[in-house]
Amino acid sequence: MNLEATAYxxxxxxxxxxxxxxxxxxxxxxxxxxxxxxxxxxxxxxxxTEDWIEREILxxxxxxxxxxxxxxxxxxxGAAQDLRTVRRLTTQRAGERQADRLQRRxxxxxxxxxxxxxxxxxxxxxxTELLRCETLSGRAALHLFEQGKAHADDLR
Numbered sequence: 001m002n003l004e005a006t007a008y009x010x011x012x013x014x015x016x017x018x019x020x021x022x023x024x025x026x027x028x029x030x031x032x033x034x035x036x037x038x039x040x041x042x043x044x045x046x047x048x049t050e051d052w053i054e055r056e057i058l059x060x061x062x063x064x065x066x067x068x069x070x071x072x073x074x075x076x077x078g079a080a081q082d083l084r085t086v087r088r089l090t091t092q093r094a095g096e097r098q099a100d101r102l103q104r105r106x107x108x109x110x111x112x113x114x115x116x117x118x119x120x121x122x123x124x125x126x127x128t129e130l131l132r133c134e135t136l137s138g139r140a141a142l143h144l145f146e147q148g149k150a151h152a153d154d155l156r
Contacts, residue, residue: 003029004131005067005075006037011126012066013039015119016110017059018145024138029130035081037130039063042138053093054106060085061103061110066123069114122148 006029014027023042032038064079076083090099090106114120125144129136136144 004127005071005078007127007130008070008123009063009067009078010037010039010130011123012062012064012069012114013059014126014141015066015122015145015148016062016113017041018122018142019113019119020055020058022055022059024141026135026137027126027130027141028135030134036078053089057086057089057093057103057106058110058113060089061107062114065107065110065114069111069120070123070127116152118149118152120148121152124148 010027010029014024017024017039025040025042027037027039029037060082063082064074064076067078068074086103086106087099090102093099094102114123122145125148126136126141129140129144
């Protein structure tokens with residue numbers, strides 16, 4: 001996986017998390033043990049939601065979906081850690097027999113969310129900044145997310 005694809009992957013996690021009310025601690029494309037980048041969430045800073053399992057699955061799938069939207073191909077192996085989380089949560093929600101079906105449905109949902117101009121604009125802004133700085137604070141990610149929304153509004 002190249003650095004640009006990693007930046008889009010992590011930016012995808014960040015944008016969908018922010019769109020769903022999950023506060024970001026930091027986003028990074030600095031590799032560590034077992035990962036090429038990370039999107040870390042603030043502890044205890046979650047907007048209440050009716051369906052936290054679905055929210056967490058969407059956030060976990062967002063990296064894979066954003067990277068695929070940018071590169072034109074899914075890199076399933078590169079998202080193995082995210083997909084383990086998705087599998088655990090889909091099985092918890094739908095049972096072993098329906099887990100794959102739920103994953104496909106929620107992947108389509110997150111792809112649709114990323115197709116919104118404001119979300120995709122924010123992904124691009126965050127990815128670009130990650131390539132420049134390698135790590136962004138949650139505050140910087142939120143600022144870029146809001147800039148993406150404002151820019152998309154200007155285009156309308």
